[in-house]
Amino acid sequence: MRNNIHDCRGELNDVKLRATPARIAIMKYFEREDKPADVQMLIDYLKKQKINADPATIFRIVNTFTEKGLTRQISLNEGKYRYELADKHDHHHLICEACGNIEDMTDCNIDDLEKDIKKKKGFNVKSHSLEFFGICKSCQH
Amino acid sequence: MRNNIHDCRGELNDVKLRATPARIAIMKYFEREDKPADVQMLIDYLKKQKINADPATIFRIVNTFTEKGLTRQISLNEGKYRYELADKHDHHHLICEACGNIEDMTDCNIDDLEKDIKKKKGFNVKSHSLEFFGICKSCQH
DNA sequence: ATGGTTGCAAACACTTTGCACATGA
DNA sequence: TCATGTGCAAAGTGTTTGCAACCAT
Numbered sequence: 001m002r003n004n005i006h007d008c009r010g011e012l013n014d015v016k017l018r019a020t021p022a023r024i025a026i027m028k029y030f031e032r033e034d035k036p037a038d039v040q041m042l043i044d045y046l047k048k049q050k051i052n053a054d055p056a057t058i059f060r061i062v063n064t065f066t067e068k069g070l071t072r073q074i075s076l077n078e079g080k081y082r083y084e085l086a087d088k089h090d091h092h093h094l095i096c097e098a099c100g101n102i103e104d105m106t107d108c109n110i111d112d113l114e115k116d117i118k119k120k121k122g123f124n125v126k127s128h129s130l131e132f133f134g135i136c137k138s139c140q141h
Numbered sequence: 142m143r144n145n146i147h148d149c150r151g152e153l154n155d156v157k158l159r160a161t162p163a164r165i166a167i168m169k170y171f172e173r174e175d176k177p178a179d180v181q182m183l184i185d186y187l188k189k190q191k192i193n194a195d196p197a198t199i200f201r202i203v204n205t206f207t208e209k210g211l212t213r214q215i216s217l218n219e220g221k222y223r224y225e226l227a228d229k230h231d232h233h234h235l236i237c238e239a240c241g242n243i244e245d246m247t248d249c250n251i252d253d254l255e256k257d258i259k260k261k262k263g264f265n266v267k268s269h270s271l272e273f274f275g276i277c278k279s280c281q282h
Numbered sequence: 283a284t285g286g287t288t289g290c291a292a293a294c295a296c297t298t299t300g301c302a303c304a305t306g307a
Numbered sequence: 308t309c310a311t312g313t314g315c316a317a318a319g320t321g322t323t324t325g326c327a328a329c330c331a332t
Contacts, residue, residue, distance in 0.1 A: 018306050018311060039296080054314050059297060061312095075216040077270070079322075080296060094264045103262065108254055114273070117246065122278030123235045129218070130271045132255070137263030159286060159331050180321080195289050200322060202287095220297075221321055288329070298319070305312075 015068035036082035096136035156209035177223035237277035
């Protein structure tokens, strides 16, 4: 019974990827943290787990994950990419311009708008990204 | 009467920037085109106008324009920035994943959502970005 | 005249790639 | 075993910066 500890091997097997330490750790990161991570954050996290990984490897991992549909690549106007789990649908981010914190926001209804776009413009929406920039509660004091 | 030809000197004066050929041409580009431009597009456009400009100069111009509030810097998950006029409020983009074309989309009502965010999370929204990815009409044949 | 702007080169940050070695199944 | 994954180094993009020369006002 090796499955009592959930270590993401299942998810990796499902998409025909080998379960290497770095991949397992990164999957765990994404399942634990709700904040989209950039490559440096992942390297730092792995280092804490005593896993040393080259940036090139991390880039390869997140790119593979994204191709396989495990993760999603997003950009928050920072000059770099971030990555997050792809399975949560229709959620957005509140990005604090003061402290840089990123908060998740779920349940926004853009479906109507997408139908509207289809009708008015003939454009077939596959996905969307919605980000809010502003000042978070604790930075307002 | 040198103002019969609108050459954007007014906008530049308003924000205390000198009216150089490159700046004037870039302002004209933005006023004419509705598609957000990246730096390479601006260089190509200037070249057509017989204005040779260094990438560094273009980056400096769009950064200055953005600081002064003339333009806005956006990212469409491409690994680079694009720039567009800042004066159009509340508009979004339809990005075709087949042909790469970017179409503007106006009149979306996110105000309610922003009020909701303020109420529920205490997060004070200053701006947002909303992009739709999909397949445009002419790519569906 | 003079301070803002530009060109050029160099540096920087992020990301990708080639290849030899290592490793998971 | 052997296809897949990784480390390292190099290269590829996009972007910024220092400084001398240039030009708009």
